[in-house]
Amino acid sequence: MSRLGVQAALLAAGWAAFFWLVSAQELWARVMGALFPQVSTPVYERNTLWELTWQHLGLTGVTMTLVVLIGVGLGVWTTRAQGHAFLPLVNNLTTVGQTFPPIAVLFLALPLVGFGATGAVAALTLYALLPVTRSTVLGLQSVDRPVLDAARGLGLSAAQRLWRLEVPVALPAVLAGIRTALVLTIATATLAPMVGTGGLGVPIIAGLGADNLALILQGAIPVALLALLGDLTMRTLERWLTPWVP
């Protein structure tokens, strides 16, 4: 098996182990009960860990779908002739915007959109857009001018130039941007319960409020694993889609 195959197999095993872990509610109750005997509720009881995980995955999934569609679209549009006039603005907004702390952005959206999932998705999307748009623009701009001219000289249309030339060159940067956005979204979504949604942050925040270490760990361990698995999945995907990158 190739190195990529081994990596993919390990990754699949990692995801399987992760889903087994979050489905094993009984095991959590027993282990946490043994570790923290003084705690009366060793597991979060209002939702199962399985439900919380899927809430988290749902929040992340919706956000990332929006982010990839809008971010890549915006990046492609501003590097075409039609949108070129807005390139400096987009560059400026994505650079300045990334200085905003993501957690503060999440809470800034609260007075704006109000409590609930819509506000959380809006804030997460707005922030995660920045690295994706930025890396798409940088990736597309890294195509050498003479190469583009040569392609035009060969009679390739604008769409052909984009698909055959610019996309392959930009792909590593775009995927890296999406990876950054994914890890960021998984992490920031952990705080989303504070603005009125669910997810793996729910037991953490409940545990912090009640000084209950068992609850904190019940949320913190799965969410840390989720972030690491998300990062590794994107890295494997990068290697699979862009095998020419060393």
Next chain:
Amino acid sequence: MSRARPDPIVLLGAALGLAALALPWVNFRENRLVLGEGFPLLGLPAGWLLPALWLALGALAWSSWRSDARTAWLGAVLFAVTCAGVSGLLGGAASSLMLEATPLARVSPAGGFWLSVLALYVAGFGLSRWPGAARWSGLLGLLAFAAVPLLGWWQDLGLAQEYANIAGTFWPQLGLHLALSLTALLLALILGLPLGLAAARHERLSGTVLGVAGFLQTVPSVALFGLVLPVFSALGRDATLGSYVGWAGGALLLGTALWRLFGQKIAGLLGGLLALLGVQALLLLGGLALIGMLEGVWLGGRSFSPEALSLSAPLSAWGIRGIGAAPALLALTIYALLPVVTNTFVGLRSVPPALTDAARGLGMTGGQILRRAEWPIALPFIMEGIRAALVLTFGIATIAPLIGAGGLGFFIQRGVEGNVPDLVLLGALPIVLVALLLSGLVGWLGQRLTPPGLRPEAAAQGAELTEASPEVRSVS
């Protein structure tokens, strides 16, 4: 004079500004318990002023005579007036709505206002690319916008009323927020700079060091806070100050001895790491003492008692407990590590080998080469790492109050729990503003610390000129 094209960015700003009028401008709530009611700007006194200003700005951006010096002036002044208009109409709306309301009522900025702020940013960015006086429109606009609250015309806004309630604790919490993130940065530098140096010197180490730092960075911040909590909880309960200092000091001594004995061999490097961790543990204690002292002085909480200095006192007396500044400080340090290590590594790797060879040829020792040849070249990269680390820790310190440490997140947390959106803003807005300020400050410092011969300014200016050339052509 040739015709200049309409400026699409300023036009976009004006269009956003006009679109914002369709959204509620402010939100009015009788008290904390009822749902708010949105008021559009056009129904409020003098509300027509803003669309008029946006239309004028749009017309100016559409027109063909912008190369004129007078047009540039007109654009800058018009923009400043629009900024003052947005800011003033927010205060005005609050004042007019509060006339007949009880003191419990709150007026908060709503979607229309926030979209207008974005519109102002876009228009200001577009205008500042015009030649002549318009270059100053960004600064002018910012001053005009800020003048309104500074003159006290936002006094009827919920934001000002909530600020009046917490005025005594706002600045201390900001101070604690800064103290927490700066201490974490310092700790990260003391550990990260040598780690980056070691990674740059030893090819085999670089993968491990960068990999571990990246791995730690991937763990979500709240989860990391949660994971370090049990450690400190156990430490605070079971360890005494004497045993903690003993272990840390022992690690420092043993590590230094190993480092002296084995030098650059693997045992020596591990010794160096051990010594660094010992120093970290001791500095963590010092940082906690500092933060605890500040908290006592500023917020009048528990002050530092002399009993904590006794070697047999439990660590919890020193402030090391599951909840509090200790886990926050450690988690923030771990987060700040990656940018520092990576940038030190990249900076040192970017030194041309010919340069170090030449320095060696001149008879410089290893230390001299590092200080005089490599350090100046790596410094801009390291400063960029410090900038990133500072912005990162300052942002993540927002959630420190969740685990019982201080900081501006305290107001966010209270606002979320009590359903007071203005209080949330009062915590979140300063965090964003100070983060931008710190980023600018460290960035500027980085530029100043770069030796003149290495500054990319000349090159950047050249690039700007070429980028601006179509503009120049259309103007002339």
